[in-house]
Amino acid sequence: MFPTNPSLCFLNFKPLLLELLVQPLYLFFPGSDCPPPEPLANGRVLGNVFKLDHQVHFLCSPGFQLMGPETRVCLDSQNWSGAQPSCKSSSSSSSHCPTSISTHVRASRCIEFLDSTHCTCEQGYSISSHNSTLCTDIDECELFRRTRPGRLCLHTCVNTAGSFHCECPAGYSLGRDSRSCHDIDECARATHNCSSEQVCVNTYGGHRCVEVDCPRIRNATYIKTSPLRCDRNPCIQGDNACFQAPVSINFHFMSVVSNMSTPTVLFRLSAARILGDTLRFGLLGNRGVQHFSVQRSGRLTGQLVLVNAVQGPATLELDIEMSEMERRVLLGRYVTKVTLFVSPYNF
Ligand SMILES: *[C@@H]1O[C@H](CO)[C@@H](O)[C@H](O)[C@H]1NC(C)=O
Ligand SMILES: *[C@@H]1O[C@H](CO)[C@@H](O)[C@H](O)[C@H]1NC(C)=O
Ligand SMILES: *[C@@H]1O[C@H](CO)[C@@H](O)[C@H](O)[C@H]1NC(C)=O
Numbered sequence: 030m031f032p033t034n035p036s037l038c039f040l041n042f043k044p045l046l047l048e049l050l051v052q053p054l055y056l057f058f059p060g061s062d063c064p065p066p067e068p069l070a071n072g073r074v075l076g077n078v079f080k081l082d083h084q085v086h087f088l089c090s091p092g093f094q095l096m097g098p099e100t101r102v103c104l105d106s107q108n109w110s111g112a113q114p115s116c117k118s119s120s121s122s123s124s125h126c127p128t129s130i131s132t133h134v135r136a137s138r139c140i141e142f143l144d145s146t147h148c149t150c151e152q153g154y155s156i157s158s159h160n161s162t163l164c165t166d167i168d169e170c171e172l173f174r175r176t177r178p179g180r181l182c183l184h185t186c187v188n189t190a191g192s193f194h195c196e197c198p199a200g201y202s203l204g205r206d207s208r209s210c211h212d213i214d215e216c217a218r219a220t221h222n223c224s225s226e227q228v229c230v231n232t233y234g235g236h237r238c239v240e241v242d243c244p245r246i247r248n249a250t251y252i253k254t255s256p257l258r259c260d261r262n263p264c265i266q267g268d269n270a271c272f273q274a275p276v277s278i279n280f281h282f283m284s285v286v287s288n289m290s291t292p293t294v295l296f297r298l299s300a301a302r303i304l305g306d307t308l309r310f311g312l313l314g315n316r317g318v319q320h321f322s323v324q325r326s327g328r329l330t331g332q333l334v335l336v337n338a339v340q341g342p343a344t345l346e347l348d349i350e351m352s353e354m355e356r357r358v359l360l361g362r363y364v365t366k367v368t369l370f371v372s373p374y375n376f
């Protein structure tokens with residue numbers, strides 16, 4: 030049996046977000062078009078961008094088995110890769126309107142045509158393998174986990190009745206594309222609780238309140254001249270030990286994502302003014318030697334390069350020294366103390 034009015038079985042469906050979500054990913058990749066893929070009988074074709082290198086996915090209704098490729102790619106030749114798959118029936122079915130309905134199960138819409146009955150489901154649902162009058166929710170999260178991990182949601186995919194949504198870790202907000210996660214800048218939004226003596230450092234997924242103390246270095250004394258800088262107090266004439274101590278100590282805090290590609294220049298430093306004829310740059314001590322290298326990038330500039338990927342979450346500290354020389358005689362040393370906050374995620 031089937032309803033005289035097919036809309037009796039037509040319930041309120043949430044629109045499937047899939048097309049909306051996936052589409053923005055493709056905006057930057059123009060190319061030659063493939064023809065629209067042939068429709069899949071007893072199944073669905075997912076994907077609505079038919080440009081070079083884009084994919085369409087095939088999904089059979091429950092009760093049907095996919096024969097052929099799950100995915101086809103739009104090739105240079107403006108043809109889809111592989112052969113068109115088909116859905117092979119693995120059960121026979123009858124049709125009538127169901128009455129009891131849960132959120133992940135809906136009634137199918139059945140249409141009578143030339144002595145046969147054809148039941149279809151709204152987007153986000155497919156014909157139940159147990160009962161063809163019912164539509165069951167398609168788990169888009171699971172579907173994409175198998176075919177293209179990470180493409181549906183950057184972080185967590187939550188399947189819902191007829192649809193799905195993406196979620197981000199604490200400290201991130203969901204992007205306008207509804208799939209990506211953007212760090213919330215607590216420092217800029219002033220939602221941090223750093224005191225006035227502290228400096229707020231935004232990190233991926235959070236923030237830190239940092240407060241620097243001038244280091245105690247023998248033979249010289251330091252005074253804090255800005256929240257992130259200490260300068261050496263003047264040395265007594267002839268106190269060579271004092272003149273050998275760093276002229277200034279700068280503090281630099283940075284936030285990076287986990288597993289950054291290498292090599293990556295993290296920042297450059299240069300002298301504000303130069304008295305001598307030569308500048309030398311290097312790592313001070315052996316903190317950070319496994320991950321970083323300090324290289325010259327110009328006559329007056331050096332750069333900190335990440336040479337080996339760092340897996341977060343982690344906090345790394347290292348000291349960079351810049352020495353100013355005049356005819357091989359040291360004029361002054363400048364130390365930059367770097368702290369790197371590495372995100373637990375690669376975003
Ligand atoms: C596309 O594929 C068909 C058969 O697979 C072939 O006959 C046709 O020449 C192809 N078109 C192009 C533009 O390569
Ligand atoms: C299909 O589901 C409907 C509604 O839940 C039920 O009335 C019917 O008996 C079921 N048919 C079969 C073959 O299980
Ligand atoms: C500041 O906020 C963080 C996280 O919101 C919390 O863990 C910390 O205890 C707070 N510190 C103070 C001093 O309130």
Ligand SMILES: *[C@@H]1O[C@H](CO)[C@@H](O)[C@H](O)[C@H]1NC(C)=O
Nearest residue numbers: 246247248269270271273274
């Ligand atoms: C401090 O000065 C003394 C005497 O000049 C010297 O022996 C010592 O190495 C210096 N210490 C540092 C940390 O530079």
Ligand SMILES: *[C@@H]1O[C@H](CO)[C@@H](O)[C@H](O)[C@H]1NC(C)=O
Nearest residue numbers: 287288289290291338340375
């Ligand atoms: C780090 O990135 C590389 C590619 O840049 C990738 O192959 C590797 O799986 C990533 N490692 C982790 C732990 O995510």
